[in-house]
Amino acid sequence: CYQRQVRVVLKYRHCDGNLCIKVTDDVACLLYRTDQAQDVKKIEKFHSQLMRLMVAKESRSAAMETD
Numbered sequence: 001c002y003q004r005q006v007r008v009v010l011k012y013r014h015c016d017g018n019l020c021i022k023v024t025d026d027v028a029c030l031l032y033r034t035d036q037a038q039d040v041k042k043i044e045k046f047h048s049q050l051m052r053l054m055v056a057k058e059s060r061s062a063a064m065e066t067d
Contacts, residue, residue, distance in 0.1 A: 010047055012040075019043055 009022045019040045023030045034040065 008047070008050065010043070021047065 004025050006023060006025045009020075011020045011022075012018070017035050017037075017040075018033060019035070020031065020033045021043050022032075032043070034043070
């Protein structure tokens with residue numbers, strides 16, 4: 001089974017209120033920038049859910065490798 005590695009970078013500049021999220025797998029790169037408070041909250045929620053899912057998948061994969 002091939003697993004693609006993906007990187008997520010989240011940057012926030014407080015001085016001008018800009019948030020930038022970049023997702024790349026070295027083949028494709030997605031970039032989203034905003035200064036809208038509503039979008040910032042949505043991205044923050046998305047990022048926290050993504051991190052939670054990644055940790056859950058890692059713990060399941062590690063458990064499967066030890067069995």
